[in-house]
Amino acid sequence: MDAIDHHGIAAALAFHGLIARGGIDFGKDEAVPPGPSGAPARAVLLVGHAGSSIWPAFAAWRATQPAGLPDPLDAWSRVVIGGVAARFGARAVSPSDRPWLPFQAWAMRAEGLRPSPLGILMHPVFGPWHAYRGALLFDAPLGLGQVEPQSKHHPCDACIGKPCLKACPVGAHGEAGFAYEACLGHVRSPVGKSCASGGCLDRRACPVGHAYRYAPEQQAFHMAAFAGRS
Ligand code: B12
Ligand code: SF4
Ligand code: SF4
Known part of the structure; x- marks a missing residue:
């Protein structure tokens, strides 16, 4: 099996204003969704945006679509992330897929993030202004290593007055x-x-x-x- 092309994936996502948000290798006994082969995935790479990074690409795509297209951001994300998945031997999934996949739980592990009092995850740089547009599932581990948890410098802990x-x-x-x-x-x-x-x-x-x-x-x-x- 070819090695996962992290740089190629990051560049392909960046073209659309998307960011590879970090990933995790699944443990052997975890209940996980299938990877591209249909066997349980070995790893997941989260894909998302910070601030308005996706807006120019999304707005340009939307202008080419029929008016009233339902859930256009989901549709755009599926097209773009599905294309990247096909190119790099991954299977794309969406935060809107049912049953809901545990995107926030994955993100807490992949990026060391913790929830804010608002429920959404707090990022030390992006604050509450970020979200996930999809994820890439792989049949091989990513080998990214452990991420330091945010627990020692969670911005919400130091926030006076909230x-x-x-x-x-x-x-x-x-x-x-x-x-x-x-x-x-x-x-x-x-x-x-x-x-x-x-x-x-x-x-x-x-x-x-x-x-x-x-x-x-x-x-x-x-x-x-x-x-x-x-
Ligand atoms: C259903 C849903 C909603 C529902 C209900 C949310 C709820 N609080 O129950 C509604 C429609 C209300 C909603 C609204 C919003 N949502 Co919403 N939602 C979802 C969705 C589709 C499923 C959530 C779910 O049940 N997952 C299933 C469980 C199994 O997944 P999980 O990761 O294990 O979830 C766990 C963690 O969230 C954790 N958790 C949550 N809060 C806390 C707090 C603490 C202290 C701890 C320890 C754990 C914890 O417990 C969950 C259950 O185990 C997710 C996408 C997804 N697939 O996860 C987006 C998602 C959570 N939503 C998101 C967003 C941005 C929003 C909105 C801001 C959107 C908007 N602009 O309107 C609002 C704000 C809501 C708010 N103030 O909390 C983002 C959050 C991104 C982030 N930065 O964390 C997600 C991840 C979607 C995305 N595309 O990125 N949402
Ligand atoms: S401030 Fe936020 S939580 Fe309150 S009503 Fe407005 S959107 Fe809803
Ligand atoms: S506790 Fe402070 S840092 Fe955390 S989400 Fe609220 S206002 Fe932002």
């Missing part, structure tokens, strides 16, 4: 987790325009990763998808 828990008009983030219905009701209401067009106020209140805040068009896109309006 402004991300204070900006939401309906207090949707708290110790009990995420009050999904309360959030959705607000975002869909006439008084929820700031969230609907500018993005989650709690997420925007986070002081980490300001340079990676999503551009206004991207904020509005994600919120429309969340509110079922895209």
Whole structure:
């Protein structure tokens, strides 16, 4: 079996504004999805974006698609990451695949990340402004080695006042987790325009990763998808 071409994969992803986000070799006794051969995968490489890195490529592709295409970001991600998988002997999967694959659990292991009080994972550089668009499953180990856990310098531990828990008009983030219905009701209401067009106020209140805040068009896109309006 050919060695995995890490540089080639990173370059192919970067062409679309995507980033190889780190990977893990699966243990022998783990329940894992099939790799390209159909046998249990030996490794997974996460693919995602930081800030608005994908927006130019995605927007250009979307302009060529029929208006009203459902879940366009998922569709674009499947096309692009599927193409990279075919080129480099991997099998592509999506965070939207059912049953849901444990993307956040994989990311915690691959990148040493930990959750923020918002539920989404906190990145020491990107803050809360990053996500996963897919993953590449392989039949061979990646051999990337252990990643240092973020536990010793998790930005949320040092964050005084935790402004991300204070900006939401309906207090949707708290110790009990995420009050999904309360959030959705607000975002869909006439008084929820700031969230609907500018993005989650709690997420925007986070002081980490300001340079990676999503551009206004991207904020509005994600919120429309969340509110079922895209
Ligand atoms: C269902 C879902 C939702 C649902 C419900 C979320 C929920 N809190 O239950 C809804 C629609 C509400 C939602 C909303 C959003 N989501 Co969502 N969602 C998912 C999805 C598709 C499945 C989650 C799941 O159940 N996975 C199955 C389990 C088995 O996977 P897992 O990795 O093991 O999940 C574990 C960890 O998440 C962990 N965990 C979660 N929180 C915490 C906290 C602590 C303290 C610990 C220890 C562990 C832990 O426990 C989970 C269960 O074992 C994932 C994609 C995916 N496939 O994971 C995205 C995902 C989690 N969502 C994501 C995002 C960005 C959002 C939104 C911000 C999107 C938006 N703009 O509207 C909002 C914000 C929600 C919020 N404030 O929490 C991102 C998070 C990226 C990141 N930086 O971490 C993901 C990974 C998708 C992606 N494309 O990257 N989401
Ligand atoms: S505001 Fe503070 S606690 Fe909240 S996500 Fe940002 S760094 Fe973490
Ligand atoms: S999107 Fe708006 S309503 Fe929902 S959690 Fe964020 S601030 Fe609250």
